[in-house]
Amino acid sequence: MLRSVKTHALLKTAICSLDQIIANASLQLIGERGALLSFLFHGLFQDEGELSAGVVDPQQGVTVEMFGSFxxxxxxxxxxxxxxxxxxxxxxxxxxxxxxxxxxxxxNNVRALPVLEEFDVPAVFFISTDHVRRGKAYWWDVIFREFGRRGRTKDEVRVAQNKCKRLKTGAVEAWLKAEFGEHSLTPVGELDRPFSKSELGKFANHRLVVLGNHTKDHAILTNYSTAEISEQIQGAQDAIGEMTGKFPDIIAYPNGEYSEDIMQMAQAAGLSLGVVVEPGKNKVPIRALAREAMRMKRFIIWGNSGIDAQCRASRSDISLYRTLKQIHFITRAGFSY
Ligand SMILES: [Zn+2]
Structure with a gap:
C-alpha cells in the first residue's frame, strides 16, 4: 500500500511533465475551442511557513499569490x-x-476576496453546513495534525485518510474522538476553522461570492443510504438558506463521489448544476439540469508545480493524464476532497 502511494506520485509527476510538452504543442498547433474550465481549491495559504506548520493538511498547498497568478x-x-x-x-x-x-x-477563504476584487471575478464557495453550525474542524486536518504530533509518516496519514473516505462522517469523527480525545475536533486556529454562521452570512453578501452546497456533514454520499443522501443535500440547502437568505443552485459532491441517484436527489433538492473532481474541459453551452450539467469536471491546481504550466495543460484539448484517467488507468488524481 505504501509503495503504491509513492509509485503513484512518481508516475503522476512523469505524466504531468509529458503533458506540459503536449499542451504547449497542442495550443500552438491546434489552438483552443470554446469550453468551460472549472478549478477546485481548498484552503488558501499566506506563505510557506503556514504550509509547513502542521496545523492543517496542506492538500494542494496553494498560496494567495499563486491564486492571483492562476x-x-x-x-x-x-x-x-x-x-x-x-x-x-x-x-x-x-x-x-x-x-x-x-x-x-x-x-481562510476570505483571503481570496482581495484577489477576486483585484481581477473583478466571481467564485463559488461550497459549504459543509454542519461544520459551520458546530464550529467543527475537518476530520482530514485532525488526522494530519494528530498523526504528525505522534511522528507518523505522510504515507500513514494518507492511508488513514483514504480508509476514512469509505466511512460516514459520524463514524470518522467518533473514531477521532476515541483515539485523540473529546476535543480533537475543535479547531486550533484561524487556518483550520470553518466560517462561523455570522461570518458566512456576511461573506455571502459580497458581490463576487456565490455559495454552493457541499452537504451538511461533508458526507461522501456513496457511503450513505438513499434517505440519508436526501437529508444531507436538503439539509445543507436549508441551512445555507437560513444562514444567508439565498439557496444554492450548484452542488460539489464531497470527494467527487456521485451516482445517477445522487444527481437526481440533488435536482429534487432544487440544484441545477453539480461539479465533480474529475479533471477535464466542459463543452459549452451547458444546459442546466442536464446530466453533464450535474457533473461538470474540475481541474486541481497544485502549489508545488508551475502555475502557468498547469493552466496551459488545462487549456489543451489533448492530455495524456486525462486520457489515462478516463480509461481508469489512474484511479485517483491525487489527494482531493
Ligand atoms: Zn470537500
Missing amino acids: IGHFKNQSYKFISPADIMEGLQPQGKYVLITFDDGYY
Whole structure:
C-alpha cells in the first residue's frame, strides 16, 4: 500500500511533465475551442511557513499569490470568469470560460476576496453546513495534525485518510474522538476553522461570492443510504438558506463521489448544476439540469508545480493524464476532497 502511494506520485509527476510538452504543442498547433474550465481549491495559504506548520493538511498547498497568478493567466488569455447564474443563463458555443470553486468552507477563504476584487471575478464557495453550525474542524486536518504530533509518516496519514473516505462522517469523527480525545475536533486556529454562521452570512453578501452546497456533514454520499443522501443535500440547502437568505443552485459532491441517484436527489433538492473532481474541459453551452450539467469536471491546481504550466495543460484539448484517467488507468488524481 505504501509503495503504491509513492509509485503513484512518481508516475503522476512523469505524466504531468509529458503533458506540459503536449499542451504547449497542442495550443500552438491546434489552438483552443470554446469550453468551460472549472478549478477546485481548498484552503488558501499566506506563505510557506503556514504550509509547513502542521496545523492543517496542506492538500494542494496553494498560496494567495499563486491564486492571483492562476487568475492572471486566464485573464491574459481572454477567458471570461463566470458564476453558476451565467451558466444557467446560457454560454456561447465559442466562449472560453472559467468557473473558480473552493470546497469545504474554510474561513481562510476570505483571503481570496482581495484577489477576486483585484481581477473583478466571481467564485463559488461550497459549504459543509454542519461544520459551520458546530464550529467543527475537518476530520482530514485532525488526522494530519494528530498523526504528525505522534511522528507518523505522510504515507500513514494518507492511508488513514483514504480508509476514512469509505466511512460516514459520524463514524470518522467518533473514531477521532476515541483515539485523540473529546476535543480533537475543535479547531486550533484561524487556518483550520470553518466560517462561523455570522461570518458566512456576511461573506455571502459580497458581490463576487456565490455559495454552493457541499452537504451538511461533508458526507461522501456513496457511503450513505438513499434517505440519508436526501437529508444531507436538503439539509445543507436549508441551512445555507437560513444562514444567508439565498439557496444554492450548484452542488460539489464531497470527494467527487456521485451516482445517477445522487444527481437526481440533488435536482429534487432544487440544484441545477453539480461539479465533480474529475479533471477535464466542459463543452459549452451547458444546459442546466442536464446530466453533464450535474457533473461538470474540475481541474486541481497544485502549489508545488508551475502555475502557468498547469493552466496551459488545462487549456489543451489533448492530455495524456486525462486520457489515462478516463480509461481508469489512474484511479485517483491525487489527494482531493
Ligand atoms: Zn470537500
